[in-house]
Amino acid sequence: MTIRLVVNGRPRDLEVAPHALLLDVLRDTLDLKGAKRSCDTQVCGACTVLVDGLAVSACTYLAVEADGRSVLTVEGLADGESLHPLQRAFVEAGAVQCGFCTSGMLLTAKAMLAENRTPTRDDVLHYLRGSLCRCTGYRKIVDAVLAAAETAR
Amino acid sequence: MLRPFTLHRPETAEEACALLAGLGEEAAAYAGGTELLLMMKLGLLRPRHLVDVKRIRGFGDIGLEPLSGRRLTIGAAVTHRAVEQSALVRARCPLVSSVARHVANVRVRNVGTVGGNLAFADPHSDLATLFLTLDASVELLSPRGRRELPLDDFVRGPWETSRASDELLGSVTLTPWASDTAAAYVKFGVHERPTLAVAAALRLDGTTGAGRNGRDRIVEARVAVGCVSLKPVRMAAAEARLTDLSIGDLDDAARAAADAAAAGVDPADDLYGSADYKREMVAVFVGRALRIAAARARGAESAARFPHTVVA
Numbered sequence: 306m307t308i309r310l311v312v313n314g315r316p317r318d319l320e321v322a323p324h325a326l327l328l329d330v331l332r333d334t335l336d337l338k339g340a341k342r343s344c345d346t347q348v349c350g351a352c353t354v355l356v357d358g359l360a361v362s363a364c365t366y367l368a369v370e371a372d373g374r375s376v377l378t379v380e381g382l383a384d385g386e387s388l389h390p391l392q393r394a395f396v397e398a399g400a401v402q403c404g405f406c407t408s409g410m411l412l413t414a415k416a417m418l419a420e421n422r423t424p425t426r427d428d429v430l431h432y433l434r435g436s437l438c439r440c441t442g443y444r445k446i447v448d449a450v451l452a453a454a455e456t457a458r
Numbered sequence: 459m460l461r462p463f464t465l466h467r468p469e470t471a472e473e474a475c476a477l478l479a480g481l482g483e484e485a486a487a488y489a490g491g492t493e494l495l496l497m498m499k500l501g502l503l504r505p506r507h508l509v510d511v512k513r514i515r516g517f518g519d520i521g522l523e524p525l526s527g528r529r530l531t532i533g534a535a536v537t538h539r540a541v542e543q544s545a546l547v548r549a550r551c552p553l554v555s556s557v558a559r560h561v562a563n564v565r566v567r568n569v570g571t572v573g574g575n576l577a578f579a580d581p582h583s584d585l586a587t588l589f590l591t592l593d594a595s596v597e598l599l600s601p602r603g604r605r606e607l608p609l610d611d612f613v614r615g616p617w618e619t620s621r622a623s624d625e626l627l628g629s630v631t632l633t634p635w636a637s638d639t640a641a642a643y644v645k646f647g648v649h650e651r652p653t654l655a656v657a658a659a660l661r662l663d664g665t666t667g668a669g670r671n672g673r674d675r676i677v678e679a680r681v682a683v684g685c686v687s688l689k690p691v692r693m694a695a696a697e698a699r700l701t702d703l704s705i706g707d708l709d710d711a712a713r714a715a716a717d718a719a720a721a722g723v724d725p726a727d728d729l730y731g732s733a734d735y736k737r738e739m740v741a742v743f744v745g746r747a748l749r750i751a752a753a754r755a756r757g758a759e760s761a762a763r764f765p766h767t768v769v770a
C-alpha cells in the first residue's frame with residue numbers, strides 16, 4: 306500500500322505492507338533509530354512516537370495507520386544544532402543515564418505539555434505511567450519535565 | 459513481526475459484516491489493534507484478513523440514545539482518550555470519564571477502543587466492571603440484523619463473548635445513575651492490567667439528615683467486582699446488605715457487605731495472586747470503595763490513599 310505522511314516535518318511517500326509496523330518502517334526504511342524496540346507489548350514506552358501529536362507505541366501500530374498523518378520522532382525535536390527545551394531540561398537535570406528510554410520520555414512529555422502547560426508533579430507522573438526507565442529512578446525525569454514547563458511559561 | 463494479512467476498510471456496518479461472514483475464520487475485526495496485534499505477534503491468532511472498524515459511520519460517535527434521550531451510547535470505535543475528553547460523558551456518567559483516564563497507559567488510551575476492550579473480554583477489564591453498575595447493553599450487528607444484549611450476557615467468560623463470528627459490536631449503551639448517587643471506582647494492581655477492580659454506587663433518598671441535600675437512606679446499592687472471577691460480576695448479596703441503610707451506619711455495614719462480596723467471588727490461583735489472597739483483597743477493597751462512596755455522599759472526598767491503588 307502507498308502511504309503519504311509527514312515525518313519530522315518532511316513529506317514522504319512510502320510503499321509499505323499492511324502488516325508493517327510503524328517502528329520498523331521508521332527504523333529500517335527511514336533510518337530513524339531514535340525510537341527503540343524493547344518490550345514490544347506497549348508496556349515500556351521506548352518506542353513512543355507522536356502521530357498527529359498523540360503518543361502511540363510504534364511497536365504495536367500499523368504503519369498504514371500513519372497515512373495522511375504527521376509523525377514526530379525524537380530526531381525531529383531539535384531545531385538544527387539547537388536542542389528542544391525539553392531536551393535541554395533533561396540534560397540540565399541529569400535525567401539521562403543510558404538514554405534508552407529518553408526518546409520516549411521526551412516525546413511523551415511533549416504530548417503532555419501540548420495539552421497541559423501547567424502540570425503538577427502528579428500530572429507528570431500520571432502521564433508518564435507506562436514509560437519505564439531502568440536507570441534514573443524517575444525523579445530527575447519528572448524534575449526535567451517540570452522545569453521545561455516552567456521555562457515555557 | 460506480524461504475518462502478512464489483507465486489510466479491509468469498510469465504511470458501513472453492512473459491508474463489514476458481509477466481509478466477516480464471507481471470510482469466516484480467516485478474518486478478525488480490527489480497531490486499535492492494541493490487543494489484536496499483540497495476539498498476532500505471539501502467533502495466538504493468525505487472521506489472513508483484518509476488517510478495520512474505525513471507518514464505519516457512527517462507530518466513532520458518542521451520543522444520547524434517541525429512544526430514551528437519557529441513556530448514553532458510546533460507539534465501538536471510540537477510544538479511551540475520547541471517552542476521557544467527552545463533555546457529554548463527563549456530564550452524564552462522570553465516573554466513566556474518570557475511569558477512562560486510568561485505563562492502561564496514555565499510548566494505549568490514544569489508540570485502544572471501548573468496543574475492542576469489551577469484545578476482547580479480558581477478565582481484567584475496567585470498563586466491563588464499571589459498566590455492569592450502569593445497566594450496560596451492547597449492540598450487535600450482523601447480516602441478519604441488529605440485536606441488543608445486556609453486557610452481562612455478552613461477556614461469557616475470560617476472552618469469551620456471545621458474539622457470533624460474523625457479528626460486529628456496534629456500540630455500548632449505559633444508563634446514567636439517578637442524580638442522588640454517590641459512587642467510587644477503586645482498582646489495585648502492580649502489573650499493567652488491574653489485579654482487582656471494584657465499582658460501587660449508592661443511590662440515596664430520604665430525609666434523615668446527614669447526607670448531601672439531607673438525603674441519607676440508601677435506596678439502591680450496586681457493587682461490581684472485576685478481575686477475580688471468570689468475568690466481572692455484580693455482588694447481589696453485598697448489595698442487599700446495603701439497601702435501606704442510612705449512610706451514617708455504613709461504616710459498620712460496609713464490613714458485612716465486603717464479607718458478602720468476598721464470599722460471592724470465584725477466584726483462581728494465577729500470576730496475579732492466590733485464590734485466598736484475592737478473596738481477602740475483595741473484602742478489603744469492597745470496604746474501601748464503599749467508604750469512599752459514603753464520604754462522597756456526605757459531600758466529602760476521602761483523603762485515604764492506598765499503595766498501588768487508583769481511586770476514580
Ligand SMILES: Cc1cc2nc3c(=O)[nH]c(=O)nc-3n(C[C@H](O)[C@H](O)[C@H](O)COP(=O)(O)OP(=O)(O)OC[C@H]3O[C@@H](n4cnc5c(N)ncnc54)[C@H](O)[C@@H]3O)c2cc1C
Pocket residue numbers: 346347348486487488489490491492493494495511534535560561562563566569570571572573574575576577578582583584585625626627628650651652
Ligand atoms: C499495556 C496494556 C495495558 C492495559 N491496561 C488496561 C487497563 O488497565 N484496564 C483495561 O480495562 N484495559 C486495559 N488494557 C486493554 C485495553 O483497554 C484494550 O487493549 C483496548 O481497549 C482494546 O481496544 P482495541 O481497539 O485496540 O482492540 P483491538 O485490539 O483492535 O481488538 C481487540 C479484540 O476485539 C475484537 N474487536 C475489536 N473491535 C470490534 C468490534 N467493533 N466488533 C467486534 N469485535 C471487535 C478484535 O477482533 C479483537 O479480538 C490494556 C492493554 C494493554 C496493551
Ligand code: FES
Pocket residue numbers: 341342343344345346347348349350351352353362363364365
Ligand atoms: S517497545 Fe513499544 S512499548 Fe515497549
Ligand code: FES
Pocket residue numbers: 400401402403404405406407437438439440441
Ligand atoms: S536512562 Fe536508562 S532506561 Fe532511562
